[in-house]
Amino acid sequence: MSRPYQSAAMVTMERFLKLRAVKRNQGREHKIRVSEDGHRCSLDQLIQTLTGKKTALLLQDGAFFSGSTPLSLDASVSCGQEIVYRRRAWVEPAIPAEVQIIHCDDSLLVVEKPAGVPMTPSGDFYCNSLVHRLREALNEKDLSPIHRLDIETSGVLIFSRKRSERGTLQRQFQSGNIQKIYHALVFGHFDPRVKRLHGRFEKGQSRRIFSKWGAVSSGGKKCVTEVLSVQHGKVASLLHLKPLTGRTNQLRAQLSDAGHPIVGDKKYHCDEEVYLDWIEHRNIQRLIHKLLLPTQALHAWSVTIQHPVTQDRCQFTSAMDLPDRFPGAAGIFPQFQRLDP
Structure with missing residues (x-):
């Protein structure tokens, strides 16, 4: 496996980058x-x-x-x-005042994406999306993410800094020439004998939640994920996962279909009323007894790609682990053991 990337061409930058949030946008x-x-x-x-x-x-x-x-x-x-x-113009939700930098060189910016911040404009977030705030902070209009993380997913997120290199990087994700490892906390006692999740999934399988992906017997998109390790707690299991395909909501949909939805995941909870209630009321306290955590417990722990200039195999690893996101919920997590990069 590739070692954490070090480069002589790394750009000097503060460990944390300040973000200037917008309180009210212009519509x-x-x-x-x-x-x-x-x-x-x-x-x-x-x-x-x-x-x-x-x-x-x-x-x-x-x-x-x-x-x-x-x-x-x-x-x-x-x-x-x-x-x-x-x-019309509206007041946007607040975002963190800074984002942690994992790596920066002339081609790449790698950051620690906080949970609760969308990458691109979504819902009530427009100016306060991560892309907008980083472009402004660095004064780089060509800065662009080369892969995606859901709004409630935290972890390693890679940006291309040069338009001329963006296509090369994105094609690595499309062709599968990358490696991603996630941490996920799921409901129940996950069977440690299960080493791979596979199936075909399609959007729109739920009549009540149009944007939800569900399993289909034919057609749809092939989804494959390796289960690298399983750690059991009293009410939940902590998984290390390596998706071999890169579909929208892949891990969330597969784990829900397997009977082990991710803790805190509203859309893929086994009870669809949870998500419908959230959409109508936006009140997490009404649902916390079912969700256990306020946001989905999914964390992009490492991403390995080929550098567009040096052609080195580069592994970028998160500075945090999934339990670090929920310091007040230690009782839900199994005793955590970190895998070697």
């Missing part, structure tokens, strides 16, 4: 193109099909337009039509 515009092979429907039907959200709730914060014409809920939309949603 945002979303463009939606109606599918050419779809059929005529109402605006309300279109938005609920695409997002799973109630259109009436979106209208409380903004308005839909076709060109300069405002659209009502029952407005008819047709194939190929472009719809624009203009959301």
